[in-house]
Amino acid sequence: MNNDRRDAKDRALDEARTDSEGPLTTETGVRVDDTDNSLTAGGRGPTLLEDFHAREKITHFDHERIPERVVHARGAAAYGSFRPYEGLSDLTAAHFLSGPDVVTPVFVRFSTVAGSRGSADTVRDVRGFAVKFYTEQGNYDLVGNNMPVFFIQDGIKFPDFVHAVKPEPHNEIPQAQSAHDTLWDFAGLQPETTHMMMWLMSDRAVPRSYRTMQGFGVHTFRFVNAQGRGTFVKFHWKPLLGTHSLVWDEAQRIQGKDPDFNRRDLWDSIERGQFPEWELGVQLVPEEDEHAFDFDLLDATKIIPEEEVPVRPVGRLTLNRNPDNFFAETEQVAFHTANVVPGIDFTNDPLLQARNFSYLDTQLLRLGGPNFQHIPVNRPVAPVDHNQRDGFSQHRVHRGRTAYYPNSVGGGCPALADEGVYRHYTEKVEGHKVRERAESFKDHYSQATLFYNSLASWEREHLVAAFRFELGKCEDVGVRRRMVANLVNVDAGLARAVAEGVGVEPPEEGSARNHGRSSPALSQARTTFGSV
Ligand code: HEM
Numbered sequence: 001m002n003n004d005r006r007d008a009k010d011r012a013l014d015e016a017r018t019d020s021e022g023p024l025t026t027e028t029g030v031r032v033d034d035t036d037n038s039l040t041a042g043g044r045g046p047t048l049l050e051d052f053h054a055r056e057k058i059t060h061f062d063h064e065r066i067p068e069r070v071v072h073a074r075g076a077a078a079y080g081s082f083r084p085y086e087g088l089s090d091l092t093a094a095h096f097l098s099g100p101d102v103v104t105p106v107f108v109r110f111s112t113v114a115g116s117r118g119s120a121d122t123v124r125d126v127r128g129f130a131v132k133f134y135t136e137q138g139n140y141d142l143v144g145n146n147m148p149v150f151f152i153q154d155g156i157k158f159p160d161f162v163h164a165v166k167p168e169p170h171n172e173i174p175q176a177q178s179a180h181d182t183l184w185d186f187a188g189l190q191p192e193t194t195h196m197m198m199w200l201m202s203d204r205a206v207p208r209s210y211r212t213m214q215g216f217g218v219h220t221f222r223f224v225n226a227q228g229r230g231t232f233v234k235f236h237w238k239p240l241l242g243t244h245s246l247v248w249d250e251a252q253r254i255q256g257k258d259p260d261f262n263r264r265d266l267w268d269s270i271e272r273g274q275f276p277e278w279e280l281g282v283q284l285v286p287e288e289d290e291h292a293f294d295f296d297l298l299d300a301t302k303i304i305p306e307e308e309v310p311v312r313p314v315g316r317l318t319l320n321r322n323p324d325n326f327f328a329e330t331e332q333v334a335f336h337t338a339n340v341v342p343g344i345d346f347t348n349d350p351l352l353q354a355r356n357f358s359y360l361d362t363q364l365l366r367l368g369g370p371n372f373q374h375i376p377v378n379r380p381v382a383p384v385d386h387n388q389r390d391g392f393s394q395h396r397v398h399r400g401r402t403a404y405y406p407n408s409v410g411g412g413c414p415a416l417a418d419e420g421v422y423r424h425y426t427e428k429v430e431g432h433k434v435r436e437r438a439e440s441f442k443d444h445y446s447q448a449t450l451f452y453n454s455l456a457s458w459e460r461e462h463l464v465a466a467f468r469f470e471l472g473k474c475e476d477v478g479v480r481r482r483m484v485a486n487l488v489n490v491d492a493g494l495a496r497a498v499a500e501g502v503g504v505e506p507p508e509e510g511s512a513r514n515h516g517r518s519s520p521a522l523s524q525a526r527t528t529f530g531s532v
Helices: 008-013 052-062 155-165 181-189 191-200 248-257 261-271 326-331 350-366 446-454 457-471 477-488 492-502
Strands: 075-084 104-112 127-135 138-145 221-224 230-239 277-286 312-321
Touching (some): 075 127, 075 261, 075 326, 104 312, 138 230, 155 181, 181 477, 191 446, 191 477, 248 457, 261 312, 457 477, 457 492, 477 492
Antiparallel strands (some): 075 104, 075 312, 127 138, 221 230, 277 312
16 A cells, blocks of 8 residues: 555554454364364264354354345445645635645445345446545544436435335336336426436436446535524535446446446546545535525436536545455445534435434444444544443443443443534524425426436437336336326426327327426526536
């Protein structure tokens, strides 16, 4: 390892790194001289239960697999660092954004969403872009995707959505493809998916490389500065190599020839010393402008158009080190939207709020209990001290008599901190308990139209071809019809072109529900988010 690339996280990992130097032993350190022959009663007799080496070897093997992630099961990851271009202390108390002298180690995992752990890389799908910053104030996870919007507005729909996306339960077909009745059935019945379905049918869904993929935090988050002032923020990652996609025909051929295409490309480029880089950008909205838009900032199916709020570049991410062990690091890493540091807070986006529950919950199962933060890749470089004790696979040996607060007996319990602490933004919240989303969440088509209008003619051709290919695979004509009826509200020409390709009657002229977004600054513009 090049010493220039050693950082605090890399040094901390030394403790866990294991190089095989022999001789062979059992897990308890007893030397072994034969691992080919079980202990038997005579050369042809039964195997003896007392053969502790054979039992341990086979038992451990039997337990090697853990559940794969319920979504984003297939991924590839690398370590690197993040350095801000300038200090952002006027906006946020986050130390890792306080100035160019602060270099923060990171671990970044890219993934597909729908396929299982062994599926192919170049499928039509959203890609995950999850960044763990090992900051001096604790771990901060920015768990984003390569598309700036999401399929649903409220996390309560996520289990339904994922059940529709995953292979059908009776025969587990189709694996990792967008071409099936259940996904299109869900999309047609939930019009809020329309904007994201446009992105999914665009070339963005078949990235050429993880190195040439944008990333987005998707939700509106909140920066909070040391004085407690909040600013809404959307996060963007822009690849320095530019944004490039495959075309669908290439993507399909590569699936057969090299299912590891994106994963291999990431690994090889880092081994060659061609380190992938992204620029972090932020879109900032003052608290007082919360309601200044014709969409809701809390709605994850919407972007903030860049011509309304430009993206300000604030720092650079470089990936420069491959993991030592796929399972230990890439598989066991646990990202969580609720892993925040002082200076970064949530908003009331109902999708984000559900995520803040879901990740920890699933990791308790996937990683076997409450101590998965002890796994080397997950450990912060910031010091950890608390009164949480015991549980499966406890790796710490806590000393002292007590583990509670308040405490006058003493004996090893940490005192409360008085500086550098996390303080939640003091947002005023009031309202009736309701199961009804505000009106401001109800325009599902304007930004889908905006996206379509932003595409070049060849990008539109690809998009229409993708709709025809994927929707055309639906056996249920009712599902195809409903989806085409949805597309009428995006663009009548698009709906007609898709209808022709999927064998349903074209929609009647004027059948669109008017969703009325007509800001001249937004319409027709070929915005940067649309370019590949
Ligand atoms: C995993 C992104 C919405 C539940 C992931 C991962 C990413 C991601 C990147 C993979 C993390 C990794 O590499 O380990 C997103 C984005 C969303 C979104 C950008 C919307 C803006 C949701 C919602 C839920 C959810 C609404 C649930 C209510 C999960 C779960 C995992 C996951 C359970 C597996 C985590 C694990 O096993 O460690 N998501 N997700 N996601 N996501 Fe999401």
